[in-house]
Amino acid sequence: MSSQSSSQTPQNIDYSRTANVARMHAAVARESGELASQSVPISLWAVVSIAVVSICAGSFFSGALADHKQKPPVGAGASGGMSDEELHQPANWILAGKSKYSQCAACHGANGEGQPGQFPPLKASEFVIHGEKRLVATLLHGISGPLTVDGKPYNGVMPKLGGAASMPDKDLAQLLSYVRNEWGNKGSVIYEDQIKALKKDLGDRPGPYTEVELRAIPQDAPAPLSEWVARLEKPAAGAAAAPVAAPPPK
Amino acid sequence: MSQESQTLPPEITPDDILQRAAIDKSTRLPVLFFFTSGVAWLLIATVLGLLASLSLVAPDLLPSQYLNAGRLQPAFVNALVYGWGFQAGIGVMVWIMARLCRTELRNPVTLVVAGHFWNIGVTVGVLGILAGSGNLHMKLLEFPSFAWPILLVAYTLLIVWMVIMYSARRKGMIYISQWYVLAACFTWPWIYLVANSLLNVLKKSGVAGPAIASWYANNVLFLWMVPVGLASAYFIIPKITNRSIHSYSLSTLAFWALIVLAPWAGAQELIGGPLPKWLPAVAGTAQILLLVPMFAVVLNHYKTVRGSHHLVEASPSLRFTFFGGIGYACTCVIAAVLSSMNLSRYTFLSYAADSVQMTGYYAFFTMTMFGAIYFIVPRITGCEWLSGARIRRHFWLSAYSCIFMCVVLLVAGFSHGSAIDNWSTNYESAMLFSNGYIVGRVLMWILLLYANVSFALHLGAMVLNRGRKAGRPTLIHEHAPTAVSAPAVTLEPSKA
Numbered sequence: 001m002s003s004q005s006s007s008q009t010p011q012n013i014d015y016s017r018t019a020n021v022a023r024m025h026a027a028v029a030r031e032s033g034e035l036a037s038q039s040v041p042i043s044l045w046a047v048v049s050i051a052v053v054s055i056c057a058g059s060f061f062s063g064a065l066a067d068h069k070q071k072p073p074v075g076a077g078a079s080g081g082m083s084d085e086e087l088h089q090p091a092n093w094i095l096a097g098k099s100k101y102s103q104c105a106a107c108h109g110a111n112g113e114g115q116p117g118q119f120p121p122l123k124a125s126e127f128v129i130h131g132e133k134r135l136v137a138t139l140l141h142g143i144s145g146p147l148t149v150d151g152k153p154y155n156g157v158m159p160k161l162g163g164a165a166s167m168p169d170k171d172l173a174q175l176l177s178y179v180r181n182e183w184g185n186k187g188s189v190i191y192e193d194q195i196k197a198l199k200k201d202l203g204d205r206p207g208p209y210t211e212v213e214l215r216a217i218p219q220d221a222p223a224p225l226s227e228w229v230a231r232l233e234k235p236a237a238g239a240a241a242a243p244v245a246a247p248p249p250k
Numbered sequence: 251m252s253q254e255s256q257t258l259p260p261e262i263t264p265d266d267i268l269q270r271a272a273i274d275k276s277t278r279l280p281v282l283f284f285f286t287s288g289v290a291w292l293l294i295a296t297v298l299g300l301l302a303s304l305s306l307v308a309p310d311l312l313p314s315q316y317l318n319a320g321r322l323q324p325a326f327v328n329a330l331v332y333g334w335g336f337q338a339g340i341g342v343m344v345w346i347m348a349r350l351c352r353t354e355l356r357n358p359v360t361l362v363v364a365g366h367f368w369n370i371g372v373t374v375g376v377l378g379i380l381a382g383s384g385n386l387h388m389k390l391l392e393f394p395s396f397a398w399p400i401l402l403v404a405y406t407l408l409i410v411w412m413v414i415m416y417s418a419r420r421k422g423m424i425y426i427s428q429w430y431v432l433a434a435c436f437t438w439p440w441i442y443l444v445a446n447s448l449l450n451v452l453k454k455s456g457v458a459g460p461a462i463a464s465w466y467a468n469n470v471l472f473l474w475m476v477p478v479g480l481a482s483a484y485f486i487i488p489k490i491t492n493r494s495i496h497s498y499s500l501s502t503l504a505f506w507a508l509i510v511l512a513p514w515a516g517a518q519e520l521i522g523g524p525l526p527k528w529l530p531a532v533a534g535t536a537q538i539l540l541l542v543p544m545f546a547v548v549l550n551h552y553k554t555v556r557g558s559h560h561l562v563e564a565s566p567s568l569r570f571t572f573f574g575g576i577g578y579a580c581t582c583v584i585a586a587v588l589s590s591m592n593l594s595r596y597t598f599l600s601y602a603a604d605s606v607q608m609t610g611y612y613a614f615f616t617m618t619m620f621g622a623i624y625f626i627v628p629r630i631t632g633c634e635w636l637s638g639a640r641i642r643r644h645f646w647l648s649a650y651s652c653i654f655m656c657v658v659l660l661v662a663g664f665s666h667g668s669a670i671d672n673w674s675t676n677y678e679s680a681m682l683f684s685n686g687y688i689v690g691r692v693l694m695w696i697l698l699l700y701a702n703v704s705f706a707l708h709l710g711a712m713v714l715n716r717g718r719k720a721g722r723p724t725l726i727h728e729h730a731p732t733a734v735s736a737p738a739v740t741l742e743p744s745k746a
Contacts, residue, residue: 027628027723028270033262034350034425035488037498046500046549050542057538060590064521064531 097178112183120149123183133221136198142208169195194223276354278630280361284341291333298326300695324392325379338619339478351419364407371400389467395450409435430481437473468516471610479618490568496553504546518589534589544582564725566641570621577613602663633717635724647701651694662687
């Protein structure tokens with residue numbers, strides 16, 4: 001047994017001594033040795049690929065951190081991340097109206113000063129800062145023909161913004177609240193339920209108001225009280241930055 | 251195997267062979283213990299995985315309160331990781347360490363005792379989860395809090411002997427596999443101790459809990475399974491192809507990049523959650539950078555194997571290892587892609603996380619361990635695997651079902667996750683969006699169960715010494731033209 005075995009192997013080793021181990025380990029015998037690694041250097045394109053991965057990781061990192069620093073813009077979307085109560089806080093409500101003012105700015109100007117002779121100012125305007133009803137009526141149905149504001153004559157057309165096809169009540173309410181509290185204006189905040197109530201109150205009209213018709217609405221005519229006033233008063237204390245729909249200052 | 255020519259390679263003397271045989275004999279008891287109890291847990295995990303996926307399709311099928319999806323899923327994952335993964339891994343670590351240190355294992359019995367402790371810990375833990383006393387929601391830390399000291403002590407007992415073997419090694423050369431085995435010895439106790447002392451001793455809870463758990467779970471994969479799997483791959487690929495590993499520099503780069511980067515990753519899972527934003531940002535960056543060591547390893551292994559792809563067809567060990575390498579690459583890529591802020595919005599809390607788990611634990615780690623077991627067991631039992639056809643069946647069933655499962659869970663994750671992301675969809679209908687995919691997963695579990703039972707029986711035959719006695723390796727394709735050469739050296743003359 002051992003002689004046959006040793007004749008097949010390079011060295012004469014007496015395997016009978018270890019026959020058991022040898023029989024068991026045919027698998028071991030056919031195994032190759034443990035080889036040391038070659039020392040091929042890392043190729044250039046491998047280094048480049050690693051650099052690309054690292055750059056991707058870096059841009060991910062700065063992106064993820066930049067996101068950290070960015071706060072959601074307050075009132076950017078009508079209700080971006082805010083609860084209804086938060087949104088209806090006067091300060092937020094007014095701010096939310098700011099983004100809707102862009103379509104007014106074309107005529108009335110970003111500073112709300114209008115164009116002499118054509119478009120009346122909104123800043124300190126007698127039609128803007130007093131009672132809610134007249135202002136809402138103007139927005140809901142528009143005006144055409146000559147108009148005197150604060151003693152100066154104007155002659156243009158104010159298209160109607162309210163109504164089924166145009167601005168929703170909520171947006172209109174935010175817009176008007178903004179206009180009544182910007183450029184030094186100090187007016188009450190208007191909520192969407194007040195717009196809705198006034199719409200009912202004013203009824204349908206075939207066309208826009210004329211100056212006479214508009215002035216028929218008393219200057220201080222208020223809107224009905226909003227349910228939001230009561231709702232916001234419960235948590236109270238918080239941000240009461242602007243006066244809530246109360247009788248406007250005379 | 252064709253490279254295993256008719257004569258011994260010059261550096262191997264019959265003394266070397268005898269020494270190896272003696273080492274294998276000394277490791278036989280503990281290694282077989284870990285393999286067999288690991289495979290028993292693999293079967294349990296497969297059944298639990300099947301039941302867990304079934305319970306989402308037909309909740310009324312399992313009336314018992316112990317068998318609901320909320321308990322079955324963590325029981326399955328923990329049985330798979332701690333029962334099967336760790337035990338198979340420890341078996342491979344012990345054997346590779348003994349072989350590469352060229353020292354016989356002095357205390358096989360201590361290892362077996364530690365192994366029993368480990369099994370007790372896992373059993374108590376899995377039963378605890380099913381009984382409802384686990385820390386659910388803490389990924390991979392779901393075992394009830396009394397189980398963790400048992401596992402930690404058992405593992406410490408194991409690594410003591412591995413470190414002793416390492417310090418008593420002969421010959422100056424330190425192989426790449428040894429780096430990885432040593433790393434795996436120390437990383438797991440570290441992360442497990444940190445996670446458990448924060449959660450169970452200092453009782454950090456609330457937002458910190460999931461952050462710690464996702465850090466830990468990610469590191470079980472990248473700081474334990476990846477080193478163990480790579481140790482096995484770095485050992486088996488040169489052995490079977492009889493070629494040196496392509497580049498030492500790439501290996502060093504891959505090793506240190508992995509060890510340095512992996513501990514930073516993990517919390518990217520919670521991106522968008524109520525955590526300081528730098529935490530997911532750093533973690534996501536590390537997860538993307540982990541593509542670098544993956545890329546270096548895959549390149550290195552590919553260059554080593556290149557030209558001997560016929561061996562991948564023929565050799566069971568190499569084929570499973572090769573598949574595991576692809577699984578490793580896929581795990582890293584999927585994990586990196588999902589850490590992107592824009593995508594994670596659609597995958598957060600969805601089945602996509604299960605897909606990463608299955609890719610990492612199964613397609614990579616489990617398949618690599620199968621490869622190692624196919625290599626090691628014939629050497630320590632002294633008989634050959636019974637049938638190449640059976641190994642082939644095991645390979646294809648496992649490969650198809652885990653590829654299918656990973657893909658399906660990823661797709662299901664996107665449809666599930668984007669439904670969750672849509673605020674107007676309620677959770678129940680979000681679940682319904684992915685129902686079709688979940689039915690597919692059940693079918694794949696049935697295939698996996700078949701494959702694993704067949705593998706367990708095959709291993710059982712080997713352990714009971716019922717394997718083939720012929721000293722030829724069992725190949726997947728017996729008729730592969732390049733792989734039919736007879737064994738290199740016959741020490742056993744009566745067979746000739």
